[in-house]
Amino acid sequence: MAKLKINYLHEKTQNNSFIIKFAMIILAIVLICIFLPKQPRFRYEFQKGKAWNHDNLISPYNFAILKTQQELIKDREQILKTVQPIYNLNLSASKEQIDQFNTDIPEKWQISNMDSVEGQSLEVYQAVGNALLNYVYDRGIVSLNNRYQNKGEDPSEVDNTKSQYNFTLLHENIAQQKNTADIFTIESANQYISASIEKNKKIGRKTWFTETLKAYVTINYIFNENLTNKIEQSALTNISTTRGVVQKGELIAEKDKTINNETYQKIESLRKVFEDEARISGNQSYVAFGQFIMISTCMALLMVFLFYFRSSIFENNRLIFIILIVIVAMLGVLSWALNVQIPSLYYIPYCSVPIIFRVLFDTRVALNIHLLMVLIAALFVPNSYDFVFLQFIAGMVAIYSIKTLVKREQFLISSLLILITYTISYIGLVLTRNGSLQSIYWSDIIPFIVSVGLTLLAYPLIYAFERLFGIVSDLTLMELTNSNSKLLRELSLKAPGTFQHSLQVANLAEAAVYKVGGNPLLVRAGALYHDIGKMQNPLFFIENQKAGANPHAELTPEQSAQIIISHVLKGLEMAKKNLLPEVVIDFIRTHHGTTKVDYFYNLAVKNNPEKLVDESIFRYPGPVPFSKETAILMIADSVEAASRSLKEPTEESINTLVDKIIDHKITQRQFINANITMRDLTEVSDIFKSMLKSIYHIRIDYDVNKKSVIENA
Known part of the structure; x- marks a missing residue:
């Protein structure tokens, strides 16, 4: 009855999980459909310079x-050439300056002691000054606008002597057409005043009077920018x-x-x-329904891939949620960019998506999801062939460039490779379409540079996903394999022999995983932490003992076995306390599987020949390894430990040792849950044999009369 109840609860949980998964997928499809534009698409694909591959x-x-855009730009330039700037006549400016001159001149005359100069009359100076100021203000004083000088000409061919332009002068709703050649600037007005005074024989103090008058010269033709812009915009709307x-x-x-x-x-x-x-x-309902069918098909193919080839991801709703939310978010950003009409869709960091999925999952998952997203985007982006080609090629480079993430600078290297790929592919597309180097606009590379820069945001996003959803990426594993981390530093101080053993196991296991396939960073992290439980009683483990008294000599075999076995349980406690990821903790709990501590078990049987020895006391709690990486670590751990006890390490003895240990594990059914094949085991064996030829550290025995290994740890 209890068994039936458990089966019922398990089945109910699975059903609920499937319903949640199905609901998430449907919601993602609906959201993507909402984002997509709702008009029918032109059914022909075409490129300039290529053959028309359809019927007439x-x-x-x-x-x-x-x-074309070039034609519109040319028309715009021609229209702007015909628009004259608007200036307003400011009568008050000239009146204020002349009045101020008449007010100031008597005082300045006295201050400069002009009264003492023979033959000079204030009235003459004042009359000449009024005449000159009235003349220049009547003719007009303007500040030339660079916007209209040499309008439409190549800056390299500008002739400063021809930099004048026509303009319209407004005063009391009356418009006059003028040219700046007939108008003073402040500089030319000052020059005219200086020249006129120089010719006037009645003026004795020419320099003083010239400098005095210059202070009252100002602009009285004011540029009306607002009205000019309105006229220009009105003209442009007629293009x-x-x-x-x-x-x-x-x-x-x-x-x-x-x-x-x-x-x-x-x-x-x-x-x-x-x-x-x-x-x-067009019928929007039909368009939406068609989009729903296409997106559903793409999503179904993705789920089929995960179901058959990545079942661990398919069965985990948290991971499915991450995949769906990233897909929906990126397509939402792409749709937003289309709606606001940003200058180029290539500003969007599309390659950040394959990078995120490559780091969080693996190459095949990243490639499949990237292909799915590119195909969906092709439904609504303009120039879809160019977009699909550039994004798919760049995405593949992004994925392949971080095939094995062992250094953080690989992100920068990957970004550089993506940028190079974008640039080369863009140049190739332009050349095949136009057949001319002149058609390559290097400014079009700027969106790719911005996109690649934004792609670096994938790093903090990966960290956020790890923390929010409990995923362990290669970046986290890299941090864990740093020997300066808290636990490893503590292990090296409290149990230096175990630390060295862990390093050797890590090297062996990592090399084997590289050969047979798997996650080298994961197995290295697992190897470095698999024996951290030995820090509790380091001297009870042979690699930490020095020549002399053996602490096991005062214990019964049962007590010794329990101390040896307890390092697994203590390691689990320490790992959880220090918040190690679950995938790393798995190596601690499985590296001995359900094997026995053979040395102490055999010793107990020998010491009590007529007593039935309880085998469970000498057996590790398990479980057995359940992945290729944990299986390889188990072998590496046993092989490395046993090799230290070889009295005469020769090629033959090493080969025999490795084969015997692997056969023993197989006999004890330690690999029944691991996805490791006999071919894998053969390759692992060859690698271990080759590497162990350079490792000849001899371990002391618990009993000097015994040549057997205490236990495979």
Whole structure:
């Protein structure tokens, strides 16, 4: 009855898990459908410079041909050339300055002791000054605007003698057409005053009077920027965005003929007209339903891949949630970028997604998800072929460039490789389409640079996902394998022999995993921490003992066995207390599996020949290894420990030792839950034999008369 109840609860839990998973997938599909634009898409794919690979394209109706961006820019420049700037006449400025001159001149005359100068009259100076100021202000004083000087000319060909321009002068709602050549600037007005005074024989103190008058020269033609801008904008709105008309029934593109500039512009115009009309008249429900079908198909393929090839991810709803939320978020950002019409979609760090999934999961998962996202994005981005090609190629480089993450600078190297890939691929696309180096605009590389820079944000995102969802990435494993970490530093101080043993085991296991496949960083981290429980009683373990008294000599075999076995349980306690990841803790609990402490078990049987020895006292609690990495660590741990007890380490003795240990583990059914094959075990054996030839550390025996190994730890 109890068994039936347990089965029922297990089945109910599985059903609930499946319902949650299904609900998350449906919600993700719906959200993506909401993000996607809701108008039908033009069904033809085409590129300038390539052949038209469809049937002859006949115009279904009359439509105008859109101008190219270059044509619109040229029209804009021509229009702006015709717009004259607006200036306002400021009468008060001239009146204030002349009045101020008449007020100040008597005082300045006295201060300068002009009364003592023979033949000079204040009235003459004042009259000349008024005449000169009135003349320059009547003619007008303006500040030239660089915006209109040499308008539309190449800056390298500017002729400063021809930098004058026409403008419109407004005063009391009356407009006058003028040219700056007929108007003073402050500099030219001062020069005119200086020259006039120099010619005037009635003025004796020419320099003094010239400097005095210059103080009353100011601008009285004021540039009206707001009104000028309004006139320019009004003129620009009248620019026609089209040129010519394609008649209904007219041949637009002929099958297998190269698409030249004119044909390309006609097809592009037809596409724009088609999508604009479809947006108004198309059935939005049908479009949404079609998108739902396509996105559901993509999502279903992703789930099938996870179900068959990454079942551990498929069965974990937290991991499924991470995958879905990243996909939805990135497609949402892409849709937002389209809606706000950012200058280039390539500003978006699309390659951060494959990097995140490569670090959190593995290469195949990252590649499949990246392919899925690129295909979905192709449903609604313009120039979808270019986008798919560039993003897929760059994404593959991003994934492959961090195949094995052992250094943090690999992120920078990966970013550089992505940028190089973007640049080379972009140049290739432009050359194949236009066949000209002049068509390559290096400013188009800027979005790629920004995107690659933003891709580095993947690093803090990975950290956030690890903390929020309890995932262990290669970055975390790298931190754990640092020998300066708290636990490893403590292990090296309290149990230096165990620490050295762990380092050797890590080297052996890592080399084997590199060969047969798996996560080298994970197995190295597991190897470094697998024996941390020995810190509690380090002298009871042979690698930490020095020649002399053996603490096991005063204990019964049962007591010794329990101390040896307890290092696993104590290691688990220490690991959990120090918040080690569960995947690393798995190595601690499985590195001895359910094997026996053979030496002390045999000793107990020998000491009590007529007594039935309880075997469970001498057996590790398990469980047995359940992955390739934990299985390899078990072998490496036993092989390294046993090799230290070889009295005469020769090639033959090492080969025999490794084969015997692996056979013994197989006989004890320690690998029944691990995904490791006989071929893997053979390759692991060869690697261990090769590496152990350089390791000849001899361990002392618990009993000097015994040649057997105490235990495989």
